[in-house]
Amino acid sequence: MVQTNVRRIIENSCDHHHLVTIHDMQVNDSVKLTVLDEKDVELSELPIAKEAWMGFIVEARIKTFLGVRGITKALGLNVETMSTRADLWPSGILATTKLDGQERLVVLDTVTPISENQTNWQVLIMVNKTGNLFLDLLSYIVFGWQGRANGFADKLLFDNMSADTGRAFIKCDQPVLKFRQFYQSWVNKAQSNK
Numbered sequence: 001m002v003q004t005n006v007r008r009i010i011e012n013s014c015d016h017h018h019l020v021t022i023h024d025m026q027v028n029d030s031v032k033l034t035v036l037d038e039k040d041v042e043l044s045e046l047p048i049a050k051e052a053w054m055g056f057i058v059e060a061r062i063k064t065f066l067g068v069r070g071i072t073k074a075l076g077l078n079v080e081t082m083s084t085r086a087d088l089w090p091s092g093i094l095a096t097t098k099l100d101g102q103e104r105l106v107v108l109d110t111v112t113p114i115s116e117n118q119t120n121w122q123v124l125i126m127v128n129k130t131g132n133l134f135l136d137l138l139s140y141i142v143f144g145w146q147g148r149a150n151g152f153a154d155k156l157l158f159d160n161m162s163a164d165t166g167r168a169f170i171k172c173d174q175p176v177l178k179f180r181q182f183y184q185s186w187v188n189k190a191q192s193n194k
């Protein structure tokens with residue numbers, strides 16, 4: 001249970017710089033986010049209607065993947081690059097992460113509103129199998145623990161953030177603003193159908 005609204009939780013994924021400032025991902029340079037154009041991507045495998053879809057890719061050259069360098073090294077993952085393809089709809093995200101070009105992790109986030117400022121946030125973490133049972137077990141523990149730790153860090157902010165925080169924007173807020181526009185278009189559709 002999170003004390004915020006659906007939009008806040010989903011738009012957080014469009015704030016690529018918070019991976020460094022909140023989740024302790026150490027990078028060699030800056031984190032890059034590219035908003036995808038529906039003309040450039042294949043959506044046929046996703047259960048998302050085209051008009052309810054928004055997508056982006058986050059890329060970075062990293063020193064640590066969300067604060068687990070020592071453990072990822074032990075896993076044989078001396079990772080140098082990460083890229084996450086995110087497919088969003090107004091109340092959910094499917095994020096597929098590649099480390100050094102190899103798909104390792106898929107995270108499904110969905111949010112269910114309960115009341116004005118209360119939501120249920122569900123997170124499902126899927127770890128790609130490597131074919132090595134020991135590595136797979138360790139990966140489940142590491143990525144599972146990491147997912148929980150990152151979720152708690154976000155929840156702490158959501159629970160304490162005032163609903164009208166964030167009135168002035170800078171260039172790197174563009175993806176969040178784009179998501180807000182997209183989200184609002186669905187709020188309008190829902191209201192006009194009442």
Ligand SMILES: [Fe+2]
Nearest residue numbers: 012018150154
């Ligand atoms: Fe986060």
